[in-house]
Amino acid sequence: MNSLTATAPLRVAIPKASLRLTMRSNPSVVAMTGLRCGSSTLGINYHPQTHTKRFISTTQKQQIKEFFPPLKAPHVKEVETAWVHPVYTEEQMKQITVAHRDAKLWADWIALGTVRVLRWGMDLVTGYRHPPPGKEHDAKFQMTEQAWLRRFVFLESVAGVPGMVGGMLRHLRSLRRMKRDNGWIETLLEEAYNERMHLLTFLKVAEPGWFMRLMVLGAQGVFFNGFFLAYLMSPRICHRFVGYLEEEAVITYTRAIKDIENGKLPHWEKLEAPEIAVQYWKMPEGQRTMRDLLLYVRADEAKHREVNHTLGNLNHETDPNPYAAKYKDPSKPHPDKGIDNLKAVGWEREEVV
Numbered sequence: 004m005n006s007l008t009a010t011a012p013l014r015v016a017i018p019k020a021s022l023r024l025t026m027r028s029n030p031s032v033v034a035m036t037g038l039r040c041g042s043s044t045l046g047i048n049y050h051p052q053t054h055t056k057r058f059i060s061t062t063q064k065q066q067i068k069e070f071f072p073p074l075k076a077p078h079v080k081e082v083e084t085a086w087v088h089p090v091y092t093e094e095q096m097k098q099i100t101v102a103h104r105d106a107k108l109w110a111d112w113i114a115l116g117t118v119r120v121l122r123w124g125m126d127l128v129t130g131y132r133h134p135p136p137g138k139e140h141d142a143k144f145q146m147t148e149q150a151w152l153r154r155f156v157f158l159e160s161v162a163g164v165p166g167m168v169g170g171m172l173r174h175l176r177s178l179r180r181m182k183r184d185n186g187w188i189e190t191l192l193e194e195a196y197n198e199r200m201h202l203l204t205f206l207k208v209a210e211p212g213w214f215m216r217l218m219v220l221g222a223q224g225v226f227f228n229g230f231f232l233a234y235l236m237s238p239r240i241c242h243r244f245v246g247y248l249e250e251e252a253v254i255t256y257t258r259a260i261k262d263i264e265n266g267k268l269p270h271w272e273k274l275e276a277p278e279i280a281v282q283y284w285k286m287p288e289g290q291r292t293m294r295d296l297l298l299y300v301r302a303d304e305a306k307h308r309e310v311n312h313t314l315g316n317l318n319h320e321t322d323p324n325p326y327a328a329k330y331k332d333p334s335k336p337h338p339d340k341g342i343d344n345l346k347a348v349g350w351e352r353e354e355v356v
């Protein structure tokens with residue numbers, strides 16, 4: 004019997020749940036969170052307590068909930084990805100800051116305005132209220148672990164769309180026009196993959212209920228088609244739009260990290276990152292808490308912010324993708340996949356082409 008069947012959940016399902024927190028039945032955690040008889044909007048999966056060793060670590064498995072069953076193919080050990088994530092150090096990740104690229108052209112204003120409208124809608128759907136400066140401690144702006152997860156899941160389910168649409172359209176354009184793509188497709192698809200990994204990671208911690216699934220379905224239907232049409236009309240505006248969207252994502256994760264550091268999310272202080280995250284980001288031993296996980300995710304978002312603002316500065320018809328380029332003078336700083344040379348507002352065209 005594999006570990007999944009051995010730990011089959013006994014679900015206390017409550018129909019109104021839009022997102023269910025899940026955890027192994029570590030009694031200390033249940034007692035600590037009070038979730039056993041907590042909010043009426045929560046359904047909770049309980050599992051027999053297990054203290055087995057983790058697959059690639061000596062750390063004990065504690066509060067990890069497996070939503071996705073292990074591979075059922077008897078001859079396959081695992082499925083490898085072509086997009087191996089670069090290693091980030093803690094020092095690098097702590098350097099990430101909230102930043103904003105000023106809107107300069109009318110196209111920038113369209114992108115920024117659209118992000119603001121979408122942000123308003125996303126706040127509404129996910130029940131999020133961002134506190135104005137000085138009001139961070141007001142009760143009405145406080146977020147719980149569930150509320151953060153609801154926002155993360157919704158945010159990431161939308162964030163995985165633009166890279167795939169952009170990559171797909173550039174792929175089709177290359178086929179149709181019989182022209183080279185100059186390296187953009189891979190970076191765009193990799194971004195979509197990275198966002199999907201964010202989503203899968205959070206889905207290891209929380210299981211969305213029917214309402215959230217419905218919201219995601221509706222948002223994807225509208226957003227995919229809207230972005231598809233917009234990318235056909237102006238890839239430049241679309242990359243700028245994603246750059247501004249990623250600025251918002253950095254703000255969101257920065258606030259969540261601060262909430263953990265300020266003791267506002269006690270259930271996450273000891274909660275380990277899911278195994279999928281440990282493997283994907285190659286999280287080192289001793290740096291696998293939820294805070295560490297959010298540092299990784301935030302760094303990724305900051306990278307997307309840079310990449311998309313940079314792509315928004317380029318000529319999408321003729322310029323090579325600087326993240327795939329090999330430069331004649333490698334001694335000068337250039338964009339790469341890491342976060343060492345990160346430019347929050349993107350690289351200007353004359354710097355990289």
Ligand SMILES: [Fe+2]
Pocket residue numbers: 159162197198201252300304
């Ligand atoms: Fe993301």
Ligand SMILES: [Fe+2]
Pocket residue numbers: 162198249252303304307
């Ligand atoms: Fe992102």
